[in-house]
């Protein structure tokens with residue numbers, strides 16, 4: 378049996394699946410936690426990756442590996458391959474003013490035409506502008522800019538700062554290859570989240586990079602979906618890797634009519650399309666997918682962690698939160714949670730805070746609060762779906778994935794908020810599965826066609842009142 382490994386280096390953790398390349402069936406899996414916070418030293422991702430490999434029982438028998446990861450994170454390297462400062466993650470909003478500055482300098486329509494998207498604080502380009510203005514000494518040292526998956530892929534291939542003995546430590550063998558910055562690689566899907574790449578021309582926009590950072594820098598070479606990035610020093614094929622949402626689409630085998638809704642740290646709604654999209658309002662990002670096509674996507678900052686927060690507040694676990702939510706009726710008696718706990722990305726309100734509306738003596742109950750949390754996070758994503766559909770994308774069904782998707786109340790309420798049939802794939806790590814599919818693709822040269830089974834379909838139960846009352850309180 379040929380085994381391939383897929384990695385999801387996501388916001389909260391690193392997950393690895395080791396799968397049969399012929400069928401995609403997972404034979405071993407592992408995970409390790411990431412530090413909390415929106416600013417993280419990339420070394421912590423490397424350590425978690427090693428720990429996840431150990432947790433999965435090692436890479437014995439594996440022929441190829443590929444890394445998918447959280448998008449947009451700014452990893453800046455000096456000429457010796459050292460990480461200059463901790464990475465700013467996609468959910469760090471300190472570069473919101475830089476986003477506004479860049480858009481006013483370039484023009485919204487021009488920006489969208491050149492890159493497919495309008496940058497918000499999540500995008501790498503805005504973090505580089507923030508670095509130029511807030512930490513000019515650090516900006517001046519930047520020799521290369523990478524994304525989380527680019528940097529991990531480079532490390533897996535044996536590259537890293539001169540003299541770093543952890544390069545190939547733990548589960549990976551071979552000689553360190555040193556700080557060869559020109560060996561950094563990426564793929565279209567992750568490059569398209571930088572804000573200085575066009576998924577239509579498949580080229581970097583160096584004028585935008587230079588405008589943001591203040592000077593040019595080495596950028597990772599863009600590999601095709603099936604193209605290996607190289608090998609580990611021990612000889613494992615390393616796939617191109619991908620942004621996490623594009624990898625999920627690959628793992629699910631998404632096709633026309635499929636809309637993926639993911640409830641992880643981020644909430645995302647996206648589709649795979651044959652044609653690129655351009656949205657000069659900035660709501661829908663015109664990303665690339667991981668198969669040579671396109672990935673129109675809307676992301677929110679407040680998703681599964683809204684449920685973490687509200688279940689802590691109510692003193693219940695996730696099952697308890699779900700039971701409470703299902704005890705309340707759709708619309709939660711008018712209680713509306715606008716869940717902007719961490720600011721918000723869509724709509725672009727980086728400084729917003731969460732608000733509860735419709736509190737009366739009757740509506741302010743534990744069940745209504747539990748339900749309002751779930752309804753609120755889905756209403757933001759339903760607005761996102763409307764924006765995706767307005768670009769001409771078809772929605773035949775929603776595939777609900779991400780850490781919170783296994784919660785029965787989350788599933789049931791999804792079918793009450795979205796007027797599109799909701800399906801829940803069998804519990805799995807679809808981002809890591811997509812990375813494993815990429816590893817299999819790089820290994821054999823043919824895109825694998827692995828089947829994905831569905832665990833359930835909550836009964837269609839659309840309740841327009843939920844979105845109507847959320848819209849009434851929209852700021």
Ligand SMILES: Nc1ncnc2c1ncn2[C@@H]1O[C@H](COP(=O)(O)OP(=O)(O)O)[C@@H](O)[C@H]1O
Pocket residue numbers: 387388389390640641642643681682684685695696779780781782783784
């Ligand atoms: N049964 C559940 N109900 C609600 N939320 C859950 C449940 N299980 C896990 N989660 C939440 O899902 C999140 C992790 O999801 P995941 O997709 O792995 O996130 P990420 O990819 O951003 O690291 C955590 O915030 C966790 O608390």
Ligand SMILES: O=C(CO)[C@@H](O)[C@H](O)COP(=O)(O)O
Pocket residue numbers: 387388389446447448449467499570621622641642643644645674676
């Ligand atoms: O910013 C985006 C997409 O544009 C996020 O989807 C990140 O890619 C993080 O994903 P999770 O770790 O929450 O799954």
